[in-house]
Amino acid sequence: xxxxxxTRPGYSISVLRRxxxxxxxxxxxxGQPDFTAENPHGGRFPMRMFARPRVIQAEKSDAFLAWVESxxxxxxxxxxx
Numbered sequence: 001x002x003x004x005x006x007t008r009p010g011y012s013i014s015v016l017r018r019x020x021x022x023x024x025x026x027x028x029x030x031g032q033p034d035f036t037a038e039n040p041h042g043g044r045f046p047m048r049m050f051a052r053p054r055v056i057q058a059e060k061s062d063a064f065l066a067w068v069e070s071x072x073x074x075x076x077x078x079x080x081x
Contacts, residue, residue, distance in 0.1 A: 006052075008052070009035075009049075009051065009052060010033075010034060010035065010037075010049035010050050010051050010052055010055075011049065011050050011052065011055050012037070012047045012048065012049055012050075013026065013047070013048055014047075016030075016050065016055070019055075019059075020068070020071075025064070025067055026050075028063075029058045029061065029063060029064060030050050030054065030055065030058060033048035033049055033050055034049060034050055034051040034054065035049050035051075036048060036049060037049050
């Protein structure tokens with residue numbers, strides 16, 4: 001999945017989103033972050049981080065896999081532009 005950097009101890013919200021997680025699923029399956037980290041982009045607030053093993057375990061859960069399947073069943077939206 002996108003954003004998988006084995007040298008990092010956890011995933012930020014932005015990396016989870018790139019991996020396909022919507023905010024609602026982050027809240028329901030992961031809840032509170034495991035730790036915070038300094039924002040490398042100079043942000044005012046620390047990044048909320050979720051431990052890698054916990055995210056990987058959640059991505060193997062029935063709830064996550066059901067959500068992935070439900071997304072596959074949705075019709076594709078064509079963008080015009």
